[in-house]
Amino acid sequence: MIFLSLSSLSLLAQTAVRLRTSDTELAFEAGPTTPRLISLSIPGQPQWQNGASEILIATAQIANEEVPIHWIFNPAASQTTDQLVSFVYDSTSPHLRLTWEWRARQSYGPIEHQILIENLDPREIWIPLQDSLAFNWKITPQTRLKHVFVEKGANTPSPVGTHEVLLAEGYHWTGTSSTYGDLNDSDPREIIPWSLVQNLALTGWYAGIEFSGRTRIALAREKDSLQGALGLNPDPATFRTRLAPGDTFESPVVFLGGFLGGPDGAGNVLRRWVRAVLGNPETWKDPNYPLVVNNSWGGGMDINEATATRMIRDSAEMGVDMFHVDAGWFRSVGDWHPNPQKFPHGLAVIADDAHKHGLKFGLWVDWTQAGLSTEPGALNARDPKVHDWMVTDIPADWKPEPFKGQTIDLGVPEAKQWAQNEVERIVTDYHLDMLEHDGYLVAHGCDRTDHPHAAPDPLNKCIYKSWGSYWVDSSNSTDVSYHAVRAYYDIYSKLRRDHPGLLFEMCNDGGRMVDFGSAAHGDYFSITDTYDPLSNRRAFYDTSHVLPSAMLESYVEKWPTPRIENFRYMLRSGMMGWLTIMIDTTAWSPEQHAEAKKEIDLYKKELRPLIRDASLYHVSPRPDGVHWDGEQYWDADRRRGVLYAFHGTIEGERSHLFPLQGLQPSARYHLRFHDHSSPDRIVKGRELMTQGVKVDLHLPNSSELIFIEGVE
Ligand SMILES: [Zn+2]
Numbered sequence: 001m002i003f004l005s006l007s008s009l010s011l012l013a014q015t016a017v018r019l020r021t022s023d024t025e026l027a028f029e030a031g032p033t034t035p036r037l038i039s040l041s042i043p044g045q046p047q048w049q050n051g052a053s054e055i056l057i058a059t060a061q062i063a064n065e066e067v068p069i070h071w072i073f074n075p076a077a078s079q080t081t082d083q084l085v086s087f088v089y090d091s092t093s094p095h096l097r098l099t100w101e102w103r104a105r106q107s108y109g110p111i112e113h114q115i116l117i118e119n120l121d122p123r124e125i126w127i128p129l130q131d132s133l134a135f136n137w138k139i140t141p142q143t144r145l146k147h148v149f150v151e152k153g154a155n156t157p158s159p160v161g162t163h164e165v166l167l168a169e170g171y172h173w174t175g176t177s178s179t180y181g182d183l184n185d186s187d188p189r190e191i192i193p194w195s196l197v198q199n200l201a202l203t204g205w206y207a208g209i210e211f212s213g214r215t216r217i218a219l220a221r222e223k224d225s226l227q228g229a230l231g232l233n234p235d236p237a238t239f240r241t242r243l244a245p246g247d248t249f250e251s252p253v254v255f256l257g258g259f260l261g262g263p264d265g266a267g268n269v270l271r272r273w274v275r276a277v278l279g280n281p282e283t284w285k286d287p288n289y290p291l292v293v294n295n296s297w298g299g300g301m302d303i304n305e306a307t308a309t310r311m312i313r314d315s316a317e318m319g320v321d322m323f324h325v326d327a328g329w330f331r332s333v334g335d336w337h338p339n340p341q342k343f344p345h346g347l348a349v350i351a352d353d354a355h356k357h358g359l360k361f362g363l364w365v366d367w368t369q370a371g372l373s374t375e376p377g378a379l380n381a382r383d384p385k386v387h388d389w390m391v392t393d394i395p396a397d398w399k400p401e402p403f404k405g406q407t408i409d410l411g412v413p414e415a416k417q418w419a420q421n422e423v424e425r426i427v428t429d430y431h432l433d434m435l436e437h438d439g440y441l442v443a444h445g446c447d448r449t450d451h452p453h454a455a456p457d458p459l460n461k462c463i464y465k466s467w468g469s470y471w472v473d474s475s476n477s478t479d480v481s482y483h484a485v486r487a488y489y490d491i492y493s494k495l496r497r498d499h500p501g502l503l504f505e506m507c508n509d510g511g512r513m514v515d516f517g518s519a520a521h522g523d524y525f526s527i528t529d530t531y532d533p534l535s536n537r538r539a540f541y542d543t544s545h546v547l548p549s550a551m552l553e554s555y556v557e558k559w560p561t562p563r564i565e566n567f568r569y570m571l572r573s574g575m576m577g578w579l580t581i582m583i584d585t586t587a588w589s590p591e592q593h594a595e596a597k598k599e600i601d602l603y604k605k606e607l608r609p610l611i612r613d614a615s616l617y618h619v620s621p622r623p624d625g626v627h628w629d630g631e632q633y634w635d636a637d638r639r640r641g642v643l644y645a646f647h648g649t650i651e652g653e654r655s656h657l658f659p660l661q662g663l664q665p666s667a668r669y670h671l672r673f674h675d676h677s678s679p680d681r682i683v684k685g686r687e688l689m690t691q692g693v694k695v696d697l698h699l700p701n702s703s704e705l706i707f708i709e710g711v712e
Contacts, residue, residue, distance in 0.1 A: 110257025153528030153539030411483025
């Protein structure tokens with residue numbers, strides 16, 4: 001082994017290295033035993049100084065013995081370039097290597113960070129939780145700060161959703177994310193794993209986590225310190241994870257960015273960055289992304305060949321891009337073959353029929369769920385070969401629900417291999433263009449002691465049943481999710497390689513898997529499980545702070561629409577991102593049918609290009625269904641935009657002013673009121689940005705689309 005002289009170490013430690021994007025500059029130093037993020041700079045703004053070195057794990061367990069780890073900086077193995085800073089720390093006994101990496105993957109936006117711990121020892125080593133990032137910003141006690149975070153739309157968007165709270169002395173906050181939160185009304189709401197902190201000048205930093213397992217973000221303010229941590233969720237304690245010889249622990253990737261212009265200023269950089277860095281280039285290449293979809297769930301589980309055939313014709317007639325078969329098509333849960341009573345000729349003929357009509361074909365599959373089917377190829381929870389994949393022993397009287405069964409632990413290599421083969425078979429045999437996964441994809445804890453994850457604490461575990469599935473809560477829950485999520489990512493990465501252009505919808509019981517790890521492995525999210533116009537707008541309002549609008553799917557379900565204005569309001573509440581209609585469209589009146597066709601045409605020709613490429617501004621408070629609300633798209637390159645204006649149930653407020661953003665004060669803009677609720681007019685940018693666009697609507701639950709175009 002090599003001992004570096006203290007002088008050479010301290011020389012390196014004194015030399016700060018930097019990574020820079022147009023929004024964010026980070027400075028780092030390699031201390032002799034631990035690295036440090038020194039500062040975060042935003043052009044023209046005071047620097048954020050970090051008072052703490054990274055906290056690296058200090059112990060490990062070998063054969064149940066706790067051993068200390070002494071990390072020593074290894075300059076020879078470290079590297080720095082314009083895009084990468086990688087500091088390596090070694091421990092000789094136990095023999096481990098820790099790599100502390102920062103990566104600038106675009107010329108703009110945030111910078112990514114990850115910690116890797118590799119077991120170079122011949123022995124199996126257990127390590128405690130290594131956070132992805134811990135920091136301690138030095139602040140002056142009188143600085144006024146605000147903390148912004150957003151909830152997932154899981155189940156139903158809550159009345160708040162987007163939180164903007166004073167980050168005052170004594171503030172202590174933890175936000176958590178998993179794949180199964182908000183199961184019960186009493187659960188704390190899960191966040192999209194992201195947080196933003198800004199000062200009175202509307203500048204500051206934001207950070208997020210690119211992982212779908214159990215993660216948390218914590219913030220605490222005391223005196224001159226704002227401390228924070230991002231990474232795997234340490235609760236329930238005590239986390240530990242196994243490293244076989246040669247294995248590497250990979251902390252969830254986090255990103256850290258500076259911004260100007262408040263949450264929308266941050267969002268307009270972050271959304272673009274997510275598209276460029278995490279998004280699938282094959283998907284974005286298609287000018288028809290995001291698609292317009294007709295989904296069969298309007299009729300629930302009753303889908304069959306006759307209905308599908310009828311829906312395909314109607315979808316094609318209306319100009320829809322994809323026909324999507326939801327739950328109900330299969331023999332039973334875990335037995336993902338077409339039900340022969342419903343689909344006597346199979347599913348491939350349905351897909352081919354959709355293709356013949358110019359439509360893509362998508363399919364719902366709850367592919368990690370086991371049932372009780374004894375048909376060949378079915379995942380049967382009682383089959384001795386797969387029995388151990390269940391997270392606990394299933395009682396003899398257990399039965400799956402119509403479309404929910406028992407989640408298997410994907411972290412088990414044999415279970416992962418089965419799932420990989422099964423999704424490959426489904427995609428190939430049924431000629432899919434899109435695969436939707438639903439149900440609880442990632443096991444919620446696990447009772448097994450022979451799986452790759454840590455064993456549960458036998459004295460402190462809880463096994464319960466919910467939604468037809470057995471669940472386990474114990475000290476290993478985070479480690480179970482760590483392994484299962486990585487298996488899920490592997491499965492989808494391979495599917496993507498083998499089927500370029502195949503789309504993935506991430507549903508997971510409606511909006512429970514909305515995070516940046518999913519964004520890196522799928523194409524669009526179902527953002528909530530409640531589909532009325534208000535819930536759709538609320539979920540969009542929240543989620544669109546951090547993720548590209550094109551990735552945010554709203555399901556539009558049947559809703560009372562006595563007047564055609566209400567009908568348009570219902571459709572448009574789902575037309576700000578990816579639009580999926582979940583209504584039996586053949587039951588629409590001729591007037592509604594004709595109106596839907598016009599709206600779909602408008603979506604495809606005028607709205608979709610803005611949803612893909614334009615900046616987004618939240619130009620009203622969050623929708624409450626009573627008052628007015630709106631969203632503005634503005635594409636500064638094409639000098640085109642649109643204001644979506646919604647009028648809630650309130651009778652007295654017949655007009656509303658929406659101040660616009662992103663325009664040039666001295667330029668003039670042509671406003672076109674699509675429904676002719678007001679005459680078209682030309683207005684100065686300054687007036688639109690200060691006084692706002694005046695919109696007049698008299699009917700409750702009505703809407704208007706105001707197209708904005710630069711005139712010179
Ligand atoms: Zn397990």
